Amino acid sequence: MSADIIDGKAFAAEVRTRVAEHVRRLTDEHGIVPGLAVVLVGEDPASQVYVRSKNKQTVEAGMNSYEHKLPADTSETDLLALIRQLNEDPAVHGILVQLPLPDHMNSDIVINAISPAKDVDGFHISNVGLLGTGQKSMVPCTPLGCLMLLRDRLGSLSGLNAVVLGRSNIVGKPMAQLLLGDSCTVTIAHSRTKDVEAVCRGADILVAAVGRPQMVTKDWVKPGATVIDVGINRIDAGEGKTRLVGDCDFDSCAEVAGAITPVPGGVGPMTIACLLANTVTACCRANGLAEPDDLTA
Numbered sequence: 001m002s003a004d005i006i007d008g009k010a011f012a013a014e015v016r017t018r019v020a021e022h023v024r025r026l027t028d029e030h031g032i033v034p035g036l037a038v039v040l041v042g043e044d045p046a047s048q049v050y051v052r053s054k055n056k057q058t059v060e061a062g063m064n065s066y067e068h069k070l071p072a073d074t075s076e077t078d079l080l081a082l083i084r085q086l087n088e089d090p091a092v093h094g095i096l097v098q099l100p101l102p103d104h105m106n107s108d109i110v111i112n113a114i115s116p117a118k119d120v121d122g123f124h125i126s127n128v129g130l131l132g133t134g135q136k137s138m139v140p141c142t143p144l145g146c147l148m149l150l151r152d153r154l155g156s157l158s159g160l161n162a163v164v165l166g167r168s169n170i171v172g173k174p175m176a177q178l179l180l181g182d183s184c185t186v187t188i189a190h191s192r193t194k195d196v197e198a199v200c201r202g203a204d205i206l207v208a209a210v211g212r213p214q215m216v217t218k219d220w221v222k223p224g225a226t227v228i229d230v231g232i233n234r235i236d237a238g239e240g241k242t243r244l245v246g247d248c249d250f251d252s253c254a255e256v257a258g259a260i261t262p263v264p265g266g267v268g269p270m271t272i273a274c275l276l277a278n279t280v281t282a283c284c285r286a287n288g289l290a291e292p293d294d295l296t297a
Contacts, residue, residue, distance in 0.1 A: 141278065
């Protein structure tokens with residue numbers, strides 16, 4: 001194995017430390033405590049674990065955490081009423097509705113009901129449009145975390161060939177926009193891409209976000225490339241046990257990559273750290289205060 005391991009866990013801890021410092025300053029100097037509201041509908045086990053982690057880290061950073069757990073049979077009307085209430089609550093600076101939602105709810109309608117200024121997930125159509133046109137927006141947490149890891153590893157990304165494998169609204173598309181913003185030459189590859197292995201092999205930066213376990217092998221990776229694995233897939237490990245793997249076959253890709261994120265311990269921790277950073281940013285904007293410029297640099 002020759003690749004350097006990109007330690008997202010350690011980097012995320014640094015980001016959370018900076019977040020906590022800004023929260024202390026807001027509280028001490030202005031009497032303001034940033035507040036994050038998380039809404040969970042139903043009993044999805046993975047979502048429950050994720051929400052617990054968000055709550056714990058929000059409180060550890062000195063922020064207020066408001067959890068709203070609703071039964072799976074909650075009506076869309078009732079969920080939209082809760083979102084309206086949170087939009088109007090001055091103590092709430094960030095609102096996150098945990099996805100996926102139950103089948104009887106339209107996630108687009110729900111997401112777009114959140115005030116764009118409180119949309120710390122960056123999924124509202126207004127924030128998507130602002131990001132796409134290079135204007136100030138709320139940036140989706142997972143792609144933002146990936147960008148921060150890349151900048152930390154590579155410095156300037158200008159002129160590098162970047163391939164984003166996956167075209168989801170949550171990761172693939174915003175990741176491509178962020179890389180364009182840093183002057184990369186960007187290709188989005190997906191299930192219909194012809195000779196996808198060759199396309200990926202041309203990448204100085206390869207971001208894998210397709211949700212297919214261990215799909216990317218060393219034959220897809222340019223020697224020395226930086227590989228960011230966004231995938232989180234649970235696979236059978238035998239004897240009734242499971243384990244988490246990414247969209248990349250880690251051991252194989254690490255033989256040729258220059259650097260690679262592990263799963264777990266790579267991109268995942270950065271997502272929550274960026275969520276906390278976005279909440280602080282939203283709080284500053286809501287109160288007419290200067291935004292911290294060192295949280296997501």
